[in-house]
Amino acid sequence: MPNGMPMAWMASDYDQPVYIDYGQGPGFTDVDGFSYADFNASDMAMFCGHAHPAIVAAVQAQVARSTQFLLPTQASVEVAEELARRYRVPQWQFTLSATQANTEAIRLARAVTGREVIVLFQGHYHGHFEEGLVDLADSRAVPVQRGLSKGVTGRVRIAQFNDTAMLRAALEPGDVALVLTEPAMTNNLHLLLPEPGWHQALRDLTRQHGTLLGIDETHTHVVGPGGATGLWQLEPDIVTIGKAVAGGLPMGAYGVTAGLGEQLDAARNVATGGTLFGNPLSAAAAKTALTEVLVPDAYAHTSALGSQLADGIEQAISSTGLPWTVIRLGPRTGQWYGPMPRTGAQAHALTDNELTRLIRAWLANRGIWEALPGAGPTTPVPATSTDVARYINAYGELLAQLR
Secondary structure (H helix, E strand, C coil): CHHHCCCCCHHHHCCCCCCEEEEEECEEEECCCCEEEECCCCCCCCCCCECCHHHHHHHHHHHCCCCCCCCCCHHHHHHHHHHHHHCCCCEEEEECCHHHHHHHHHHHHHHHHCCCEEEEECCCCCCCCCHHHEEEECCEEEECCCCCCCCHHHHEEEECCCCHHHHHHHHCCCCEEEEEECCCECCCCCCECCCCCHHHHHHHHHHHCCCEEEEECCCCHHHCCCHHHHHCCCCCCEEEECHHHHCCCCCEEEEECHHHHHHCCHHHCCCCCCCCCCCHHHHHHHHHHHHHHCCHHHHHHHHHHHHHHHHHHHHHHHHHCCCCEEEEECCEEEEECCCCCCCHHHHHHCCCHHHHHHHHHHHHCCCEECCCCCCCCECCCCCCHHHHHHHHHHHHHHHHHHC
8 A cells, every 4th residue: 555554644633553453432442552532533434433332333224234236225215205305405316425526517517507617715625526626825726736637727617715805796697506614624725714704795696696605514514404504594505514424434425505406307407326225224323323422412512522622722722821712613613823814715824733743643542542633623422521521631732742
């Protein structure tokens, strides 16, 4: 394996990767016998926890009944109904990842609008598809990794989160099929919260310019049963989701308005679908995750622990006099190395890769597996106050050394 990893990028994002033996509840143990409280939660995919008994049982039962039919099962119907109940879009389709859900959302938007351009916000990450790997550098939209098609930058326009004037300018040419955004930018920029009025302006401007609005809940659906869409009463045309929706099994999904659902009729031939999309194993896991694990009490529990963790981080920052700012969004937290930014450009200016790597290595050596760089710690469903206290103590010790 290149870099000794099943995905080569792990060698950089994880600094010093460990090889894992097994996971249980809020943590995992590596092949050398060291155990970690998992505040990365596999980048939110394991928000339900490792080897949750209800999900394990559901998967075992479905494996015995076969893992693929290329046809619907009862569980797929029930998962679609549950997602429609939680989110403000009524019709749902399934993929194997949020990356693929976003890819299909873009194709649908282009098919419906007849337009080509996608608007994203600086600092975004929506997956490993071509348009999603374009961002700003020196005020120009450029590929952020090698291997993309030469024309991809002509299909993407980058705006600034929380900047209404820049969004309006991006939409003005009238060629934008879809604005795709996280409700709070959380995937590649720690946690950049929307300012008051931002989402209303976003919705108003997209409607005025005949552009569809997609909300990517992959990292934010952990804040409540309807994610940030429900929490903030947003009105998207498309919602995409992945990560923990099937308890860590491969699954993504996208929901659409009734009108867009009609456009997905098979006879209309929109370029969507995959052989393993909508498979019964992922559906069985998702049904259990949504109905038995990701229930209101679980969201309340994780949000309370997230608040406890944020309080501890804030206290450690205050006691050492560092000019940092704590981040809060339900079970998610962390810190900015300075005052709270309002745009992706400001957020990038506050990044410190060496310091972030130091924090992650320090915590790992004390049994805390920290989030990926650019994210922030998340308290998973099985976590306890004891786990949070371990994080706070290790974090506070580091800041005392940095003072």
